Amino acid sequence: MxxxxxxxxxxxxxxxxxxxxxxxxxxxxxxxxxxxxxxxxxxxxxxxxxxxxxxxxxxxxxxxxxxxxxxxxxxxxxxxxxxxxxxxxxxxxxxxxxxxxxxxxxxxxxxxxxxxxxxxxxxxxxxxxxxxxxxxxxxxxxxxxxxxxxxxxxxxxxxxxxxxxxxxxxxxxxxxxxxxxxxxxxxxxxxxxxxxxxxxRTHHSGGSPVRAPGMPVLIGVFVGTGMVFGGVDVITLAFADERGHKPLASLVLATYALGSCLAGLTFGLMRPRGTAQGRFLLGVTLMAVSMIPPLLVGNLAFLAVALFFSGLTIAPTMVTSMNLVERLVPRAQLTEGMTWTSTGLAIGVALGAALAGRVTDAQGASTAFAVPAGAALLAAAVAGLGYRRLRPAPERKEPRGGYDDGHGTIEAHDAIEAHDTIDGHGDMA
The missing domain is CATH 1.20.1250.20 (MFS general substrate transporter like domains)
Structure with a gap:
């Protein structure tokens, strides 16, 4: 390791x-x-x-x-x-x-x-x-x-x-x-x-983390991303079936996940530059661009290659999203905040799968790749329009003693609290 x-x-x-x-x-x-x-x-x-x-x-x-x-x-x-x-x-x-x-x-x-x-x-x-x-x-x-x-x-x-x-x-x-x-x-x-x-409950009265500035933007992007995932799954299965190789669909989809897996491993070795907001916008934009090649392929081999490169954009974007959630919501609501992104993803998967299935039935699998491509474009548009709302929660801001490491402002008191965990119970939910 x-x-x-x-x-x-x-x-x-x-x-x-x-x-x-x-x-x-x-x-x-x-x-x-x-x-x-x-x-x-x-x-x-x-x-x-x-x-x-x-x-x-x-x-x-x-x-x-x-x-x-x-x-x-x-x-x-x-x-x-x-x-x-x-x-x-x-x-x-x-x-x-x-x-x-x-x-x-x-x-x-x-x-x-x-x-x-x-x-x-x-x-x-x-x-x-x-x-x-x-x-x-x-x-x-x-x-x-x-x-x-x-x-x-x-x-x-x-x-x-x-x-x-x-x-x-x-x-x-x-x-x-x-x-x-x-x-x-x-x-x-x-x-x-x-x-x-x-x-x-008495320790936080700020309501749902969904109300935190920037969280609706993240959830909206995750809905669009889920539509990409749900659409790709259904369409790839139909694409393979149309060409008489339905069992190979699982292998093609595995290349999609493999691309994301390799990108995640590599991304974890890097020290990202710039702000988390900027990396998030870049990642979502690249994801949208990466959904163009599947519209153009005509066989399973080329589709596997296209989805592999598309998968390279997923893990870095998801990692950056979790970093943003960790900064956007109060610490007392962190678990719920992270789960709301999963909720947006789940809703998107259901919508994407349903819509892709209908388009596939009507127009064929190749045409249906327009569904995930359009969803990725929508996600990029939401990220672009909401870029300035991706700011840390008030409790994460430190007027004195903080520093910016390229990930956003990190409070000096956070570094102290992180070591004040004698029994492993840090002040984080």
Whole structure:
């Protein structure tokens, strides 16, 4: 492991909670596609399968920020365990109902319950933020590493889920996803020394972090980015199917994630220059430009190359976004703020997949690549128009004693507080 990555894991407990986060995040990429595969195999109804998967995503968009808000107030251990229990129980009941041929409305109730699944990525990043708050270079590397973990999850998860459902038994994929969630949450919440300190409601009365200046801009960009992801997934599958090579779609999509993974690893080794706002705008703009080549390709090989280069723009943009969230929202609402970006992404994925599917049916897969291209352009426009609103929260500004390291203003008292964590409970939610 190269030096910057070795440095972020020097703090006690970091390897353990990051590994727990990897396990607990696997359902992000396994559950939805596993439900689609399971339901389509058992019932043969793709419409029902897609609707149930969308219900899980939309339920997650509704419940995710609320779960994270409770985490900020009461701590990870007190909230994540019951939230995960609701999700696991809902998935298990869903599997039994599908196998037993239950009425569709019962399946949708269970799918909505599965959406209570907590955002383990936000929980892990909150721990990194508490540990490395006074060292922005290490925090940048930590966020880069977690971005790589996200890509690993989205490369391995769908292949594992689909493979288990088709090779072993239909319910195997969602079942393993539920087991991963339960194990990940238990492992993470068992590590109390690195758990960020809770902030009771009386400690912050500023309302939702969505109201923080700049957060609507970030959420809007994430909705557009999610539309890119959702659209690319659906269109790539259809593009491969039109050319008689549907099984190769997973490999093409893997190159998309691989590009992001490699970019994230490289970005974590760098000390970025300029401001976080400027890097964010540049990243979103490059993402929009990178969606032009897929409009022009005519075969799977060229599409894989185009998506690989497009993937190179993703991880650096996501890393910079997390750095911005860490500065835009009050510390007492950090977990919820990070989860709102995931919510925007989830909404965008659902919208992008639905719109791309309709355009694909009407005009074909090649034409449908205009959907993610247009979504990326919209995201770039939102970022450009809202660029000046991406300012730190009032508590992050320090009139005297602060310095700018190219990431934005870092307060001198943050560096002191970062070391004042005898039991690992820094003043960060």
């Amino acid at each position: 190269t030096s910057p990555y070795r440095a972020i894991f020097a703090a006690p407990g970091t390897r353990a909670f990051s590994a727990a986060g990897l396990v607990g995040r696997m359902p992000l990429s396994m559950l939805g596609i596993g439900i689609v595969t399971m339901v389509s195999q058992v019932t043969g109804r793709y419409g029902l399968a897609g609707a149930l998967s969308a219900t899980v995503a939309l339920s997650g968009a509704a419940f995710g920020p609320q779960v994270s808000r409770l985490v900020d107030r009461y701590g990870q251990a007190r909230v994540l365990r019951p939230a995960a229990a609701i999700t696991v129980l809902s998935v298990l009941v869903l599997l039994a109902l599908v196998k037993g041929g239950a009425p569709s409305w019962l399946l949708f109730v269970c799918a909505a319950g599965a959406g209570v699944m907590p955002s383990l990525g936000a929980m892990v990043r909150a721990r990194w933020s508490a540990i490395h708050r006074g060292t922005p270079e290490l925090l940048h590397t930590a966020y880069s590493f977690e971005s790589v973990v996200d890509e690993i999850v989205f490369i391995v998860g769908p292949i594992l889920s689909i493979g288990l459902c088709t090779v072993w038994f239909a319910e195997a994929g969602p079942l393993l996803a539920a087991l991963f969630l339960g194990a990940g949450v238990l492992l993470l919440t068992g590590q109390r020394r690195t758990e960020p300190r809770a902030h009771p």
